[in-house]
Amino acid sequence: xxxxxxxxxxxxxxxxxxxxxxxxxxxxxxxxxxxxxxxxxxxxxxxxxxxxxxxxxxxxxxxxxxxxxxxxxxxxxxxxxxxxxxxxxxxxxxxxxxxxxxxxxxxxxxxxxxxxxxxxxxxxxxxxxxxxxxxxxxxxxxxxxxxxxxxxxxxxxxxxxxxxxxxxxxxxxxxxxxxxxxxxxxxxxxxxxxxxxxxxxxxxxxxxxxxxxxxxxxxxxxxxx
Amino acid sequence: xxxxxxxxxxxxxxxxxxxxxxxxxxxxxxxxxxxxxxxxxxxxxxxxxxxxxxxxxxxxxxxxxxxxxxxxxxxxxxxxxxxxxxxxxxxxxxxxxxxxxxxxxxxxxxxxxxxxxxxxxxxxxxxxxxxxxxxxxxxxxxxxxxxxxxxxxxxxxxxxxxxxxxxxxxxxxxxxxxxxxxxxxxxxxxxxxxxxxxxxxxxxxxxxxxxxxxxxxxxxxxxxxxxxxx
Numbered sequence: 001x002x003x004x005x006x007x008x009x010x011x012x013x014x015x016x017x018x019x020x021x022x023x024x025x026x027x028x029x030x031x032x033x034x035x036x037x038x039x040x041x042x043x044x045x046x047x048x049x050x051x052x053x054x055x056x057x058x059x060x061x062x063x064x065x066x067x068x069x070x071x072x073x074x075x076x077x078x079x080x081x082x083x084x085x086x087x088x089x090x091x092x093x094x095x096x097x098x099x100x101x102x103x104x105x106x107x108x109x110x111x112x113x114x115x116x117x118x119x120x121x122x123x124x125x126x127x128x129x130x131x132x133x134x135x136x137x138x139x140x141x142x143x144x145x146x147x148x149x150x151x152x153x154x155x156x157x158x159x160x161x162x163x164x165x166x167x168x169x170x171x172x173x174x175x176x177x178x179x180x181x182x183x184x185x186x187x188x189x190x191x192x193x194x195x196x197x198x199x200x201x202x203x204x205x206x207x208x209x210x211x212x213x214x215x216x217x218x219x220x221x222x223x224x225x
Numbered sequence: 226x227x228x229x230x231x232x233x234x235x236x237x238x239x240x241x242x243x244x245x246x247x248x249x250x251x252x253x254x255x256x257x258x259x260x261x262x263x264x265x266x267x268x269x270x271x272x273x274x275x276x277x278x279x280x281x282x283x284x285x286x287x288x289x290x291x292x293x294x295x296x297x298x299x300x301x302x303x304x305x306x307x308x309x310x311x312x313x314x315x316x317x318x319x320x321x322x323x324x325x326x327x328x329x330x331x332x333x334x335x336x337x338x339x340x341x342x343x344x345x346x347x348x349x350x351x352x353x354x355x356x357x358x359x360x361x362x363x364x365x366x367x368x369x370x371x372x373x374x375x376x377x378x379x380x381x382x383x384x385x386x387x388x389x390x391x392x393x394x395x396x397x398x399x400x401x402x403x404x405x406x407x408x409x410x411x412x413x414x415x416x417x418x419x420x421x422x423x424x425x426x427x428x429x430x431x432x433x434x435x436x437x438x439x440x441x442x443x444x445x446x447x448x449x450x451x452x453x454x455x
Contacts (some may be wrong), residue, residue, distance in 0.1 A: 051314075054314075054318055055317075055318045056314050056317060056453060057453075057454050058389045058450075058454055059454055076320060077317065079318055080320045084314070084315070084320065086311045086314050086315075087311070087418035088309075088310055088311025088314070089310070089311060090310060090311035090312045090314065090315045091308070091310060091311075091312075092243070092247065092306075092310060092312065093249075094247060094250040094251065095243070095246065095247065099243065099246065102239065102243075103239050103240070103312075104242075104315070105239075106236050106237075106238070106239030107236055107315065107319045107320075107321070108320075109320075141317055142405065161319070199356055
Protein backbone atom coordinates (compact mmCIF):
# COMPACT_ATOMS: atom_id res chain seq x y z
CA UNK A 1 0.00 0.00 0.00
CA UNK A 2 2.88 2.36 0.70
CA UNK A 3 4.19 1.92 -2.84
CA UNK A 4 1.19 3.65 -4.39
CA UNK A 5 1.18 7.45 -4.16
CA UNK A 6 -1.28 9.04 -1.78
CA UNK A 7 -4.67 9.86 -3.22
CA UNK A 8 -5.04 12.87 -1.01
CA UNK A 9 -2.22 14.59 0.79
CA UNK A 10 -2.48 17.34 3.39
CA UNK A 11 0.61 19.42 4.05
CA UNK A 12 0.85 21.82 6.95
CA UNK A 13 -2.86 22.42 7.05
CA UNK A 14 -4.02 24.97 9.61
CA UNK A 15 -7.34 26.56 10.14
CA UNK A 16 -8.37 29.60 12.10
CA UNK A 17 -11.90 30.50 13.11
CA UNK A 18 -12.81 33.57 15.15
CA UNK A 19 -9.15 34.28 16.00
CA UNK A 20 -8.68 30.78 17.38
CA UNK A 21 -6.78 27.96 15.72
CA UNK A 22 -8.78 24.74 15.42
CA UNK A 23 -5.80 22.68 14.30
CA UNK A 24 -2.36 23.38 12.89
CA UNK A 25 0.52 21.64 11.15
CA UNK A 26 -1.82 18.91 10.06
CA UNK A 27 0.09 16.53 7.82
CA UNK A 28 -1.62 13.42 6.59
CA UNK A 29 -1.65 11.08 3.61
CA UNK A 30 -4.79 9.26 2.58
CA UNK A 31 -4.48 6.24 0.30
CA UNK A 32 -6.90 4.38 -1.91
CA UNK A 33 -8.56 1.57 0.04
CA UNK A 34 -8.63 3.37 3.37
CA UNK A 35 -11.48 4.20 5.68
CA UNK A 36 -10.37 7.10 7.88
CA UNK A 37 -12.32 8.20 10.92
CA UNK A 38 -11.61 11.76 11.99
CA UNK A 39 -11.82 12.13 15.75
CA UNK A 40 -12.01 15.04 18.12
CA UNK A 41 -14.33 16.51 20.71
CA UNK A 42 -17.15 18.91 19.83
CA UNK A 43 -15.83 22.12 18.34
CA UNK A 44 -12.41 20.68 17.48
CA UNK A 45 -12.85 21.37 13.77
CA UNK A 46 -13.98 18.05 12.31
CA UNK A 47 -16.71 19.57 10.21
CA UNK A 48 -14.43 22.44 9.24
CA UNK A 49 -11.76 20.00 8.06
CA UNK A 50 -14.30 18.07 6.01
CA UNK A 51 -15.63 21.28 4.48
CA UNK A 52 -12.09 22.18 3.49
CA UNK A 53 -11.51 18.73 2.01
CA UNK A 54 -14.81 18.95 0.13
CA UNK A 55 -13.82 22.29 -1.38
CA UNK A 56 -16.72 24.16 0.23
CA UNK A 57 -14.43 26.25 2.41
CA UNK A 58 -11.21 27.74 1.07
CA UNK A 59 -10.35 29.57 4.25
CA UNK A 60 -7.23 27.72 5.44
CA UNK A 61 -3.44 27.75 5.44
CA UNK A 62 -1.32 25.00 3.91
CA UNK A 63 -1.61 22.82 0.83
CA UNK A 64 -3.75 19.94 -0.34
CA UNK A 65 -2.56 17.62 -3.09
CA UNK A 66 -4.88 15.44 -5.16
CA UNK A 67 -3.03 12.52 -6.80
CA UNK A 68 0.26 14.39 -6.24
CA UNK A 69 -1.00 17.54 -7.98
CA UNK A 70 -1.88 20.75 -6.10
CA UNK A 71 -5.63 20.90 -5.58
CA UNK A 72 -5.76 24.38 -7.14
CA UNK A 73 -4.75 22.93 -10.52
CA UNK A 74 -6.90 19.83 -10.32
CA UNK A 75 -10.05 21.23 -8.75
CA UNK A 76 -12.20 20.07 -11.67
CA UNK A 77 -10.92 16.48 -11.64
CA UNK A 78 -11.21 16.38 -7.88
CA UNK A 79 -14.80 17.65 -7.99
CA UNK A 80 -15.63 14.82 -10.40
CA UNK A 81 -14.18 12.26 -8.00
CA UNK A 82 -15.74 13.59 -4.82
CA UNK A 83 -18.93 12.85 -2.97
CA UNK A 84 -19.54 15.14 -0.01
CA UNK A 85 -22.33 14.46 2.41
CA UNK A 86 -22.43 17.38 4.78
CA UNK A 87 -23.67 17.98 8.22
CA UNK A 88 -26.83 19.27 6.48
CA UNK A 89 -28.25 16.44 4.37
CA UNK A 90 -28.99 18.55 1.27
CA UNK A 91 -32.44 17.06 0.87
CA UNK A 92 -35.42 19.18 -0.16
CA UNK A 93 -38.33 18.40 2.11
CA UNK A 94 -41.06 19.27 -0.37
CA UNK A 95 -39.64 16.97 -3.03
CA UNK A 96 -39.99 13.20 -3.04
CA UNK A 97 -36.92 11.01 -2.41
CA UNK A 98 -36.87 10.12 -6.10
CA UNK A 99 -36.92 13.78 -7.21
CA UNK A 100 -34.14 14.58 -4.76
CA UNK A 101 -31.96 11.78 -6.11
CA UNK A 102 -32.68 12.76 -9.72
CA UNK A 103 -31.09 16.14 -9.03
CA UNK A 104 -28.03 14.47 -7.50
CA UNK A 105 -27.87 12.18 -10.53
CA UNK A 106 -27.58 15.30 -12.69
CA UNK A 107 -24.82 16.64 -10.43
CA UNK A 108 -22.66 13.70 -11.46
CA UNK A 109 -23.72 13.81 -15.09
CA UNK A 110 -26.77 11.57 -15.32
CA UNK A 111 -27.84 8.20 -13.92
CA UNK A 112 -30.65 5.96 -15.22
CA UNK A 113 -33.93 6.27 -13.31
CA UNK A 114 -33.95 2.51 -12.63
CA UNK A 115 -30.64 2.85 -10.77
CA UNK A 116 -32.14 5.56 -8.56
CA UNK A 117 -35.08 3.29 -7.68
CA UNK A 118 -32.59 0.54 -6.90
CA UNK A 119 -30.56 2.91 -4.71
CA UNK A 120 -33.67 3.79 -2.71
CA UNK A 121 -34.49 0.09 -2.27
CA UNK A 122 -30.97 -0.45 -0.94
CA UNK A 123 -31.58 2.01 1.90
CA UNK A 124 -34.92 0.35 2.73
CA UNK A 125 -37.00 3.11 1.18
CA UNK A 126 -38.73 1.01 -1.48
CA UNK A 127 -42.33 2.20 -1.62
CA UNK A 128 -41.44 5.68 -0.43
CA UNK A 129 -40.23 6.92 -3.85
CA UNK A 130 -43.17 9.28 -4.26
CA UNK A 131 -43.80 10.28 -0.65
CA UNK A 132 -42.86 13.90 0.01
CA UNK A 133 -39.76 14.03 2.22
CA UNK A 134 -41.50 16.13 4.91
CA UNK A 135 -43.53 13.02 5.75
CA UNK A 136 -40.39 10.95 6.39
CA UNK A 137 -38.71 10.50 9.76
CA UNK A 138 -35.25 11.93 10.54
CA UNK A 139 -33.64 8.53 10.01
CA UNK A 140 -35.41 8.04 6.71
CA UNK A 141 -34.28 11.50 5.55
CA UNK A 142 -30.70 10.51 6.38
CA UNK A 143 -31.24 7.34 4.35
CA UNK A 144 -32.39 9.38 1.34
CA UNK A 145 -29.12 11.30 1.51
CA UNK A 146 -27.16 8.06 1.94
CA UNK A 147 -28.85 6.56 -1.12
CA UNK A 148 -26.49 8.80 -3.12
CA UNK A 149 -23.65 6.46 -2.17
CA UNK A 150 -25.25 3.60 -4.13
CA UNK A 151 -25.02 5.26 -7.56
CA UNK A 152 -22.00 7.45 -6.95
CA UNK A 153 -19.01 7.11 -9.25
CA UNK A 154 -16.80 9.16 -6.93
CA UNK A 155 -13.51 7.83 -5.60
CA UNK A 156 -13.46 9.90 -2.44
CA UNK A 157 -16.35 9.94 -0.02
CA UNK A 158 -16.35 12.72 2.55
CA UNK A 159 -19.09 11.99 5.07
CA UNK A 160 -19.89 14.25 7.99
CA UNK A 161 -21.68 12.35 10.78
CA UNK A 162 -23.43 9.94 8.40
CA UNK A 163 -24.55 7.68 11.27
CA UNK A 164 -26.77 10.31 12.93
CA UNK A 165 -30.38 9.19 13.36
CA UNK A 166 -29.77 5.78 11.76
CA UNK A 167 -31.10 2.65 13.45
CA UNK A 168 -28.89 -0.37 14.20
CA UNK A 169 -29.49 -2.11 10.88
CA UNK A 170 -28.94 1.19 9.07
CA UNK A 171 -25.56 1.58 10.78
CA UNK A 172 -24.56 -1.96 9.80
CA UNK A 173 -25.62 -1.41 6.18
CA UNK A 174 -23.65 1.82 5.97
CA UNK A 175 -20.55 0.16 7.46
CA UNK A 176 -20.84 -2.59 4.85
CA UNK A 177 -21.02 0.08 2.16
CA UNK A 178 -17.90 1.83 3.46
CA UNK A 179 -16.00 -1.49 3.53
CA UNK A 180 -17.10 -2.29 -0.03
CA UNK A 181 -16.07 1.15 -1.26
CA UNK A 182 -12.63 0.87 0.31
CA UNK A 183 -12.20 -2.64 -1.10
CA UNK A 184 -13.01 -1.30 -4.57
CA UNK A 185 -10.11 1.16 -4.28
CA UNK A 186 -12.03 4.11 -2.88
CA UNK A 187 -11.21 6.39 0.01
CA UNK A 188 -13.65 7.19 2.81
CA UNK A 189 -13.18 10.11 5.22
CA UNK A 190 -15.77 10.05 7.92
CA UNK A 191 -16.52 11.78 11.22
CA UNK A 192 -18.56 10.10 13.87
CA UNK A 193 -18.86 10.11 17.62
CA UNK A 194 -19.64 6.43 17.74
CA UNK A 195 -17.21 3.57 17.10
CA UNK A 196 -17.20 2.47 13.51
CA UNK A 197 -17.00 -1.25 13.02
CA UNK A 198 -14.73 -1.47 9.98
CA UNK A 199 -11.56 -3.60 9.68
CA UNK A 200 -8.31 -1.62 9.26
CA UNK A 201 -9.99 1.59 10.31
CA UNK A 202 -7.49 4.47 10.28
CA UNK A 203 -7.87 7.15 12.92
CA UNK A 204 -6.97 10.81 12.67
CA UNK A 205 -7.32 12.68 15.92
CA UNK A 206 -7.43 16.46 15.54
CA UNK A 207 -6.13 16.89 19.10
CA UNK A 208 -2.78 15.54 17.83
CA UNK A 209 -2.27 18.77 15.93
CA UNK A 210 -2.22 21.52 18.53
CA UNK A 211 -1.06 25.03 17.83
CA UNK A 212 2.37 26.30 18.87
CA UNK A 213 3.14 29.96 19.34
CA UNK A 214 5.88 30.11 16.72
CA UNK A 215 3.48 29.03 14.00
CA UNK A 216 0.98 31.63 15.10
CA UNK A 217 3.58 34.35 14.60
CA UNK A 218 4.58 33.09 11.18
CA UNK A 219 0.97 33.20 10.01
CA UNK A 220 0.52 36.65 11.37
CA UNK A 221 3.62 37.75 9.48
CA UNK A 222 2.21 36.18 6.35
CA UNK A 223 -1.11 37.87 6.83
CA UNK A 224 0.15 41.34 7.63
CA UNK A 225 3.63 41.37 6.09
CA UNK B 226 -20.50 17.02 -25.53
CA UNK B 227 -22.80 19.76 -26.69
CA UNK B 228 -25.56 17.47 -27.96
CA UNK B 229 -29.13 17.57 -26.76
CA UNK B 230 -29.05 14.56 -24.44
CA UNK B 231 -26.08 15.87 -22.48
CA UNK B 232 -27.91 19.17 -22.12
CA UNK B 233 -31.04 17.37 -20.94
CA UNK B 234 -29.13 15.62 -18.18
CA UNK B 235 -27.06 18.69 -17.33
CA UNK B 236 -27.21 20.36 -13.96
CA UNK B 237 -28.63 23.53 -15.53
CA UNK B 238 -31.70 21.68 -16.75
CA UNK B 239 -32.01 19.57 -13.59
CA UNK B 240 -31.82 22.64 -11.35
CA UNK B 241 -34.30 24.47 -13.56
CA UNK B 242 -36.80 21.60 -13.35
CA UNK B 243 -36.26 21.07 -9.62
CA UNK B 244 -36.77 24.73 -8.78
CA UNK B 245 -39.85 24.92 -10.98
CA UNK B 246 -41.37 21.95 -9.10
CA UNK B 247 -40.44 23.60 -5.80
CA UNK B 248 -42.02 26.90 -6.88
CA UNK B 249 -45.29 25.13 -7.61
CA UNK B 250 -45.21 23.14 -4.36
CA UNK B 251 -44.64 26.37 -2.38
CA UNK B 252 -47.52 28.26 -3.96
CA UNK B 253 -47.70 30.61 -0.98
CA UNK B 254 -44.20 31.97 -1.60
CA UNK B 255 -45.00 32.43 -5.26
CA UNK B 256 -48.37 34.12 -4.73
CA UNK B 257 -47.18 36.44 -1.93
CA UNK B 258 -45.55 39.14 -4.14
CA UNK B 259 -48.45 38.96 -6.59
CA UNK B 260 -51.00 39.50 -3.85
CA UNK B 261 -48.94 42.41 -2.53
CA UNK B 262 -48.85 43.92 -6.04
CA UNK B 263 -52.61 43.49 -6.44
CA UNK B 264 -53.58 44.80 -3.00
CA UNK B 265 -51.20 47.76 -3.00
CA UNK B 266 -52.46 48.99 -6.36
CA UNK B 267 -56.09 48.40 -5.44
CA UNK B 268 -55.55 50.68 -2.42
CA UNK B 269 -54.46 53.65 -4.54
CA UNK B 270 -57.85 54.59 -6.07
CA UNK B 271 -59.47 53.99 -2.69
CA UNK B 272 -57.10 56.42 -1.00
CA UNK B 273 -56.89 59.07 -3.73
CA UNK B 274 -60.46 58.91 -4.98
CA UNK B 275 -61.58 57.58 -8.37
CA UNK B 276 -60.80 60.80 -10.24
CA UNK B 277 -59.76 59.68 -13.71
CA UNK B 278 -57.36 62.53 -14.52
CA UNK B 279 -55.36 62.02 -11.31
CA UNK B 280 -55.14 58.23 -11.64
CA UNK B 281 -54.13 58.46 -15.31
CA UNK B 282 -51.31 60.79 -14.39
CA UNK B 283 -49.82 58.58 -11.65
CA UNK B 284 -50.64 55.10 -13.02
CA UNK B 285 -47.29 54.38 -14.78
CA UNK B 286 -45.23 55.37 -11.76
CA UNK B 287 -47.44 53.52 -9.26
CA UNK B 288 -47.47 50.28 -11.24
CA UNK B 289 -43.71 50.37 -11.69
CA UNK B 290 -42.91 51.18 -8.07
CA UNK B 291 -45.20 48.38 -6.87
CA UNK B 292 -43.69 45.89 -9.32
CA UNK B 293 -40.25 46.83 -7.99
CA UNK B 294 -41.29 46.41 -4.37
CA UNK B 295 -43.00 43.09 -5.13
CA UNK B 296 -39.78 41.80 -6.73
CA UNK B 297 -37.77 43.02 -3.75
CA UNK B 298 -40.13 41.14 -1.43
CA UNK B 299 -39.47 37.85 -3.20
CA UNK B 300 -35.67 38.08 -3.37
CA UNK B 301 -34.77 36.86 0.10
CA UNK B 302 -36.10 33.36 -0.58
CA UNK B 303 -34.04 32.92 -3.77
CA UNK B 304 -31.11 31.07 -2.14
CA UNK B 305 -32.38 30.86 1.45
CA UNK B 306 -33.85 27.35 1.44
CA UNK B 307 -30.87 25.95 -0.50
CA UNK B 308 -28.57 27.47 2.09
CA UNK B 309 -30.59 26.11 5.01
CA UNK B 310 -30.84 22.51 3.79
CA UNK B 311 -27.28 22.17 2.47
CA UNK B 312 -28.03 21.85 -1.24
CA UNK B 313 -26.22 25.13 -1.86
CA UNK B 314 -22.95 23.50 -0.72
CA UNK B 315 -23.62 20.65 -3.11
CA UNK B 316 -24.23 23.10 -5.95
CA UNK B 317 -20.98 24.86 -5.11
CA UNK B 318 -18.78 21.76 -5.27
CA UNK B 319 -20.53 20.14 -8.24
CA UNK B 320 -18.28 19.72 -11.29
CA UNK B 321 -20.38 22.20 -13.24
CA UNK B 322 -20.06 25.98 -13.74
CA UNK B 323 -21.78 27.56 -10.76
CA UNK B 324 -22.85 30.61 -12.78
CA UNK B 325 -24.96 28.39 -15.04
CA UNK B 326 -26.80 26.63 -12.22
CA UNK B 327 -27.31 30.01 -10.54
CA UNK B 328 -28.72 31.30 -13.83
CA UNK B 329 -31.21 28.40 -13.83
CA UNK B 330 -32.38 29.46 -10.37
CA UNK B 331 -32.73 33.10 -11.46
CA UNK B 332 -34.71 32.02 -14.52
CA UNK B 333 -37.18 30.15 -12.32
CA UNK B 334 -37.40 33.15 -9.99
CA UNK B 335 -38.35 35.36 -12.93
CA UNK B 336 -40.88 32.82 -14.27
CA UNK B 337 -42.47 32.64 -10.81
CA UNK B 338 -42.55 36.38 -10.01
CA UNK B 339 -41.53 38.72 -12.87
CA UNK B 340 -43.60 37.06 -15.57
CA UNK B 341 -46.85 36.86 -13.53
CA UNK B 342 -46.33 40.50 -12.45
CA UNK B 343 -46.03 41.50 -16.10
CA UNK B 344 -49.14 39.55 -17.04
CA UNK B 345 -51.14 41.05 -14.17
CA UNK B 346 -50.07 44.64 -14.87
CA UNK B 347 -52.52 45.40 -17.74
CA UNK B 348 -55.42 44.42 -15.48
CA UNK B 349 -54.24 46.86 -12.85
CA UNK B 350 -53.68 49.41 -15.59
CA UNK B 351 -57.41 49.26 -16.31
CA UNK B 352 -58.09 49.81 -12.62
CA UNK B 353 -55.95 52.97 -12.66
CA UNK B 354 -57.51 54.04 -15.99
CA UNK B 355 -54.25 53.94 -17.89
CA UNK B 356 -54.73 55.26 -21.46
CA UNK B 357 -55.23 52.49 -24.02
CA UNK B 358 -52.10 53.35 -26.01
CA UNK B 359 -49.84 52.75 -22.97
CA UNK B 360 -50.64 49.06 -22.40
CA UNK B 361 -48.14 47.70 -24.89
CA UNK B 362 -45.41 49.88 -23.40
CA UNK B 363 -46.37 48.72 -19.88
CA UNK B 364 -46.02 45.04 -20.85
CA UNK B 365 -42.79 45.43 -22.81
CA UNK B 366 -41.10 47.60 -20.21
CA UNK B 367 -42.10 45.28 -17.35
CA UNK B 368 -41.02 42.21 -19.31
CA UNK B 369 -37.51 43.61 -19.74
CA UNK B 370 -37.43 45.36 -16.36
CA UNK B 371 -38.53 42.47 -14.14
CA UNK B 372 -36.01 40.14 -15.81
CA UNK B 373 -33.22 42.62 -15.13
CA UNK B 374 -34.46 43.04 -11.55
CA UNK B 375 -34.44 39.27 -10.92
CA UNK B 376 -30.86 39.08 -12.20
CA UNK B 377 -29.55 42.05 -10.23
CA UNK B 378 -31.51 41.02 -7.14
CA UNK B 379 -29.86 37.60 -7.21
CA UNK B 380 -26.50 39.26 -6.53
CA UNK B 381 -27.93 40.94 -3.44
CA UNK B 382 -29.59 37.71 -2.30
CA UNK B 383 -26.33 35.80 -2.78
CA UNK B 384 -24.36 38.34 -0.75
CA UNK B 385 -26.76 38.22 2.19
CA UNK B 386 -27.72 34.53 2.20
CA UNK B 387 -25.50 33.63 5.15
CA UNK B 388 -26.85 36.45 7.32
CA UNK B 389 -29.71 35.51 9.59
CA UNK B 390 -31.63 38.69 8.84
CA UNK B 391 -30.61 39.72 5.36
CA UNK B 392 -33.90 41.27 4.29
CA UNK B 393 -33.08 44.90 5.01
CA UNK B 394 -29.57 44.60 3.67
CA UNK B 395 -30.77 43.19 0.35
CA UNK B 396 -32.95 46.25 -0.15
CA UNK B 397 -30.04 48.57 0.60
CA UNK B 398 -27.70 46.74 -1.77
CA UNK B 399 -30.12 46.30 -4.60
CA UNK B 400 -32.19 49.50 -4.51
CA UNK B 401 -29.58 51.84 -6.08
CA UNK B 402 -29.20 49.40 -8.97
CA UNK B 403 -32.96 49.24 -9.46
CA UNK B 404 -33.37 53.00 -9.74
CA UNK B 405 -32.28 53.33 -13.40
CA UNK B 406 -34.64 50.48 -14.33
CA UNK B 407 -37.47 52.23 -12.50
CA UNK B 408 -36.76 55.58 -14.17
CA UNK B 409 -36.64 54.23 -17.70
CA UNK B 410 -39.47 51.74 -17.18
CA UNK B 411 -41.90 54.29 -15.77
CA UNK B 412 -40.78 56.81 -18.37
CA UNK B 413 -41.56 54.36 -21.20
CA UNK B 414 -45.15 53.99 -20.00
CA UNK B 415 -45.50 57.72 -19.34
CA UNK B 416 -44.27 58.60 -22.83
CA UNK B 417 -46.55 56.02 -24.43
CA UNK B 418 -49.51 57.46 -22.50
CA UNK B 419 -48.77 60.85 -24.10
CA UNK B 420 -48.83 59.15 -27.50
CA UNK B 421 -45.13 59.52 -28.23
CA UNK B 422 -42.47 56.98 -29.26
CA UNK B 423 -40.92 55.05 -26.36
CA UNK B 424 -38.26 53.12 -28.30
CA UNK B 425 -35.41 54.86 -26.52
CA UNK B 426 -36.56 53.80 -23.03
CA UNK B 427 -37.09 50.21 -24.16
CA UNK B 428 -33.65 50.19 -25.77
CA UNK B 429 -32.06 51.33 -22.51
CA UNK B 430 -33.99 48.69 -20.54
CA UNK B 431 -32.91 46.05 -23.09
CA UNK B 432 -29.30 47.14 -22.80
CA UNK B 433 -29.56 46.94 -19.02
CA UNK B 434 -30.99 43.45 -19.28
CA UNK B 435 -28.19 42.39 -21.64
CA UNK B 436 -25.51 43.60 -19.22
CA UNK B 437 -27.31 41.95 -16.28
CA UNK B 438 -27.61 38.66 -18.21
CA UNK B 439 -23.90 38.67 -18.83
CA UNK B 440 -22.63 39.78 -15.43
CA UNK B 441 -25.23 39.00 -12.77
CA UNK B 442 -24.94 35.16 -12.81
CA UNK B 443 -21.16 35.44 -12.52
CA UNK B 444 -21.38 38.01 -9.74
CA UNK B 445 -24.02 35.99 -7.88
CA UNK B 446 -21.90 32.83 -8.19
CA UNK B 447 -18.89 34.66 -6.76
CA UNK B 448 -21.01 36.13 -3.96
CA UNK B 449 -22.35 32.68 -3.07
CA UNK B 450 -18.83 31.31 -2.75
CA UNK B 451 -17.95 34.13 -0.38
CA UNK B 452 -21.16 33.71 1.64
CA UNK B 453 -20.85 29.95 2.08
CA UNK B 454 -17.14 30.14 2.82
CA UNK B 455 -17.64 32.39 5.81
